[in-house]
Amino acid sequence: xTGGVIRVSIKIRMIKFIxxxxxxxxxxxxxxxxxxxxxxxxESLEQELMSLNADLLILEEDLLYPASSRVAIYLSMDVGELxxxxxxxxxxxxxxxxxxxxTDRQTSALxxxxxxxxxxxxARQGNNELTAIFVGEGPHERNYKxxxxxxxxxxxxPVYVELSITDSTATRQPEFLARVH
Amino acid sequence: xxxxRWLPFWLAFYFFGIAPEVxxxxxxxxxxFGNVIYHHFLDSSALAYSRALYFEQRGLNEDNRLKMAITxxxxxxxxxxxxxxxxxxxxxxxxxxxxxxxxxxxxxxARDAYRRQDWLRFEKELxxxxxxxxxxxxxxGHYLRAELARLKGDFDLASDYLEKIRRKDILRYYSSFNLGxxxxxxxxxxxxxxxxxxxxxxxxxxxxQLLISERSRIVLANMEIETQHYAAxxxxxxxxxxxxxxxxxAFATLAHLSMKDQDYDRAxxxxxxxxxxxxxxxxxxxxxxxxxxxxEQVRGSDPAYASYKQAAIRLDERSxxxxxxxxxxxxxxxxxxxNVLLLPVKDMPVKDxxxxxxxxxxxxxxxxWAGWLASEYSQRLVNTWHRVSGALDxxxxxxQDLDIxxxxxxxxxxxxxxxxxxxxxxxxxxxxxxxxVRLNQLEDNLSRLKHDTGLGExxxxxxxxxxxxxxxxxxxxxxxxxxxxxxxxxxxxxxxLRGLVLYRIHDxxxxxxxxxxxxVARMAQSIAASRDRTRRIExxxxxxxxxxxxxxxxxxxxxxxxxxxxxxxxxLRRTGTALLAEVGKGIRTELSGIEQQLxxxxxxxxxxxxxxxxxxxxxxxxxxx
Numbered sequence: 001x002t003g004g005v006i007r008v009s010i011k012i013r014m015i016k017f018i019x020x021x022x023x024x025x026x027x028x029x030x031x032x033x034x035x036x037x038x039x040x041x042x043e044s045l046e047q048e049l050m051s052l053n054a055d056l057l058i059l060e061e062d063l064l065y066p067a068s069s070r071v072a073i074y075l076s077m078d079v080g081e082l083x084x085x086x087x088x089x090x091x092x093x094x095x096x097x098x099x100x101x102x103t104d105r106q107t108s109a110l111x112x113x114x115x116x117x118x119x120x121x122x123a124r125q126g127n128n129e130l131t132a133i134f135v136g137e138g139p140h141e142r143n144y145k146x147x148x149x150x151x152x153x154x155x156x157x158p159v160y161v162e163l164s165i166t167d168s169t170a171t172r173q174p175e176f177l178a179r180v181h
Numbered sequence: 182x183x184x185x186r187w188l189p190f191w192l193a194f195y196f197f198g199i200a201p202e203v204x205x206x207x208x209x210x211x212x213x214f215g216n217v218i219y220h221h222f223l224d225s226s227a228l229a230y231s232r233a234l235y236f237e238q239r240g241l242n243e244d245n246r247l248k249m250a251i252t253x254x255x256x257x258x259x260x261x262x263x264x265x266x267x268x269x270x271x272x273x274x275x276x277x278x279x280x281x282x283x284x285x286x287x288x289x290x291a292r293d294a295y296r297r298q299d300w301l302r303f304e305k306e307l308x309x310x311x312x313x314x315x316x317x318x319x320x321x322g323h324y325l326r327a328e329l330a331r332l333k334g335d336f337d338l339a340s341d342y343l344e345k346i347r348r349k350d351i352l353r354y355y356s357s358f359n360l361g362x363x364x365x366x367x368x369x370x371x372x373x374x375x376x377x378x379x380x381x382x383x384x385x386x387x388x389x390q391l392l393i394s395e396r397s398r399i400v401l402a403n404m405e406i407e408t409q410h411y412a413a414x415x416x417x418x419x420x421x422x423x424x425x426x427x428x429x430x431a432f433a434t435l436a437h438l439s440m441k442d443q444d445y446d447r448a449x450x451x452x453x454x455x456x457x458x459x460x461x462x463x464x465x466x467x468x469x470x471x472x473x474x475x476x477e478q479v480r481g482s483d484p485a486y487a488s489y490k491q492a493a494i495r496l497d498e499r500s501x502x503x504x505x506x507x508x509x510x511x512x513x514x515x516x517x518x519x520n521v522l523l524l525p526v527k528d529m530p531v532k533d534x535x536x537x538x539x540x541x542x543x544x545x546x547x548x549x550w551a552g553w554l555a556s557e558y559s560q561r562l563v564n565t566w567h568r569v570s571g572a573l574d575x576x577x578x579x580x581q582d583l584d585i586x587x588x589x590x591x592x593x594x595x596x597x598x599x600x601x602x603x604x605x606x607x608x609x610x611x612x613x614x615x616x617x618v619r620l621n622q623l624e625d626n627l628s629r630l631k632h633d634t635g636l637g638e639x640x641x642x643x644x645x646x647x648x649x650x651x652x653x654x655x656x657x658x659x660x661x662x663x664x665x666x667x668x669x670x671x672x673x674x675x676x677x678l679r680g681l682v683l684y685r686i687h688d689x690x691x692x693x694x695x696x697x698x699x700x701v702a703r704m705a706q707s708i709a710a711s712r713d714r715t716r717r718i719e720x721x722x723x724x725x726x727x728x729x730x731x732x733x734x735x736x737x738x739x740x741x742x743x744x745x746x747x748x749x750x751x752x753l754r755r756t757g758t759a760l761l762a763e764v765g766k767g768i769r770t771e772l773s774g775i776e777q778q779l780x781x782x783x784x785x786x787x788x789x790x791x792x793x794x795x796x797x798x799x800x801x802x803x804x805x806x
Binding site (some may be wrong): 006020039040041042043045046047048049050051052053054055056058059061062064068074076104105106108109110113114115116117130156160162171181 | 208212213214215216218219220221222223228229230231232234235238248259260262263265266308360565568569572576577579582583586589590593679710713717731735738741742743748749755756758
């Protein structure tokens, strides 16, 4: 009789333990599921946010700078041993449209192959004149200021102007170029 | 003047294995790619990713579609968007890739496998990158290879690879720390001490570097304690910033070392400092018991009893505070609570380490919040909370941008409508048509003139004003001569002169026709441009209010932004609730610890009380046992 009671008691305890284990494991599984869902939701949110940013950028450009008058000016650097860039000023048809002072990180990003967007705006239909003035430190640690001017025709397509600073191995001087795409 | 000659060569493929041609962009597609990596180099991976999407939508990725896709996958990995990275990488057909792009792809796949801790796939992907590839010689490449060697237990090789990572690079810190800890666990204390010792001595420039460096000191101190080199352990611990994250742990270990040396005076000073400055830090849970114990050894039972009493009061108050907090937690809206808890940290300045540490502590008020949220899961929740909060801020900014754009678009729509009305009212369209008809006629006449030189009268069309005047004068002379019945010689002279003028025109005919054709062509161009303008205005006017118009797109984007805002708020609420649960769990754990300490303190007080009684002998009126 006593032995039977003990056995029943053990059985009840085991059932309780199994039930508890089940509850704990279901709880853990639910918590894991919740974590996974939360992570997925956040990833989806961030993804949508970046997509929204890109769409908004396009919308903003289409509205403020229609393709027929849009001009975007970019700056790239190659090598950069002969010139340390401090600032760039951009003038479009004689009017200053952009001025940028560079931090070490920004010049480093340019040296590493990055291309910076200096300006995006509108240009009048027909012929336009663009002047970029580069200020920095040239060979022999001398102050260096150079300008480059280019003309471009604004038709009904957007214009991309690439300003580039390269080292001329022949002259041991930096070269400043403007290409219209 | 700095020398950067070597930089474009190997830094250009940092992370992406970008070939040096990127440095000299020469087409809109290359400019686009360069602009994406420019933002990446400035640590703005989210902006870089958005720019990549922008350029793809603008069609500026035709020349390097696959390279841009691989880059996007790399950026997604940087941003912790693992699913997105995986789906981008999976969508790339390896068969269509050039050798260089294939290496880039496997490099990103290896990063993805590393993130997922899928070590088998990690090794396989890393092997596919190819030994000679530039990707493996970037900081990220050296880091991944060092990690693989570490996981395989080849510590020498791992050490060789990590030596190649730049000293300032945070990856070198992580790699070195991981190697040190793994070597120690594998029973190689020399290598462990070499790695961690180097880390501990490096000057930290950022908070992240400082934390790894100080964590190394803690590990080194524990290693020295295990081998009973207490002096060396002290040396490592005293270099830790007292106000930093590991400051209380360092002080507590130093205090324990002093107790071990039976230097209770010094131990009491250290415990007193901790009781005053960080009484509830999770690393110093025994401080309330240890201080009176140390005092008891140095100054006897009276000051110890007073100290135990103060500890009991402190613990009791703390217990009541925590119970109140628990009660408050149950009645608090999660978002509000987490806002109060974490909002100041969100705007924390990034650079200045010392300021950051002080600011962090001030913002939290006391370190117990950080202690309750110290588990890996709760840290993830905190990061999530920050990420979603950042997203919410960005979305609020975008909403403002959209409102501004909506206002600008409203003005533009008005202008377009007015322009379209003017075109209609003034009949510019039909005027342009008329002019075009006349221009076509002129063009026909000119080409007929060019080929049909026999038309004497037609030549008059091409005469200059002076020639027409001369011809008119000769005509008047002829009429007068006929009227006066003049001599026929006079008439023939007049005809000869007229013929001379006409012959001159005839001789110049090709030049005169060409000049006029050029003018007509110029006019035709001009009228075509005018037609284009009116068409564009009419087109814009007809698109007003439609979904594909700018206004329609703003509306769609506004709806998207609002939906995202609502989703973000919901996720933030869920994160807040989960954080709240973690805080509650932390409070309950601390409460049970405090209860145990209270029991210990009360027992100690009873022990000292009994000892005092025994020392003073049986009291009057009492019966001794």
